[in-house]
Amino acid sequence: EMKLVESGGGLVKPGGSLRLSCVGSGYSFSDYSMNWVRQVPGKGLEWVSFISSSGSYIYYADSVKGRFTISRDNAKNSLSLQMNNLRAEDTALYYCTKTAVIGSAGDDPWGQGTLVTVSS
Amino acid sequence: EIVLTQSPATLSLSPGERASLSCRASQSVTIFLAWYQQKPGQAPRLLIYDASNRATGVPGRFSATGTGTDFTLTISSLEPEDFAVYYCQQRSSWPSTFGGGTKVEIK
Numbered sequence: 122e123m124k125l126v127e128s129g130g131g132l133v134k135p136g137g138s139l140r141l142s143c144v145g146s147g148y149s150f151s152d153y154s155m156n157w158v159r160q161v162p163g164k165g166l167e168w169v170s171f172i173s174s175s176g177s178y179i180y181y182a183d184s185v186k187g188r189f190t191i192s193r194d195n196a197k198n199s200l201s202l203q204m205n206n207l208r209a210e211d212t213a214l215y216y217c218t219k220t221a222v223i224g225s226a227g228d229d230p231w232g233q234g235t236l237v238t239v240s241s
Numbered sequence: 242e243i244v245l246t247q248s249p250a251t252l253s254l255s256p257g258e259r260a261s262l263s264c265r266a267s268q269s270v271t272i273f274l275a276w277y278q279q280k281p282g283q284a285p286r287l288l289i290y291d292a293s294n295r296a297t298g299v300p301g302r303f304s305a306t307g308t309g310t311d312f313t314l315t316i317s318s319l320e321p322e323d324f325a326v327y328y329c330q331q332r333s334s335w336p337s338t339f340g341g342g343t344k345v346e347i348k
Contacts, residue, residue, distance in 0.1 A: 137282055137330060148249025150340070156337075164298060165340075165341050165342050166277075166279075166285065166328055166330070166337060166339040166342075167308070167326065167339065168330070168337040168339060170340035171335070171337065180335040180336065181336070181338075182336050183242075183330065183336065183347075188302055188321065209302035215284075216284055221275075221290050221296060222291075222294075225273075225291050225294075225298065226270075226272075226273035226274055226275045226290055226291055226292075226330070226333070227287050227288045227291065227296075227330075227332075228287060228330075229287035229290075229296055230284075230287075230319075231284040231285055231286075232284065234284060
């Protein structure tokens with residue numbers, strides 16, 4: 122069974138930093154691109170960042186560009202999101218996702234999410 | 242940025258009825274569109290990838306069509322577990338974007 126497990130969420134003050142992690146299991150982690158997607162509780166989904174299987178291609182939403190950094194360690198089946206200069210509007214549940222089929226549009230599975238709260 | 246517009250925002254139907262959900266893109270996404278189902282307290286679940294391909298384990302009552310800018314997700318006969326929020330997502334160009342969602346509720 123493919124599984125993604127996120128960690129690292131918590132309460133942080135505006136301007137602070139947080140590092141989210143995601144560990145994949147049940148599949149060949151290094152073969153698939155990965156994403157971070159966030160959701161304010163009760164609201165819609167917002168794509169945050171993408172990293173290709175090798176880490177060569179990286180993209181960000183404009184709302185986080187210059188503040189967030191995505192990375193991966195294929196030897197450890199691990200994905201990370203370094204979040205700096207956090208703002209109140211970054212408060213959300215952050216999901217780690219895997220591209221379902223190489224080269225396709227669609228992510229499966231999704232992790233259970235880790236909650237980030239930015240508040241003074 | 243490609244904007245995805247989902248309609249209707251809410252669909253009120255009874256079990257057994259047919260549901261048709263629309264996702265319209267502000268510019269062509271060719272076939273690089275996915276559909277997800279999300280139930281309260283759960284992560285989204287992939288239903289359809291590349292516009293019309295059912296994901297593993299997705300029941301046959303879910304089907305999807307479309308290419309370019311107009312896409313439709315159809316649930317042929319609603320089961321009680323299908324009442325949820327449905328999102329479309331494009332990955333034709335960066336940034337990837339989601340539609341605002343359609344809530345399918347019990348009438």
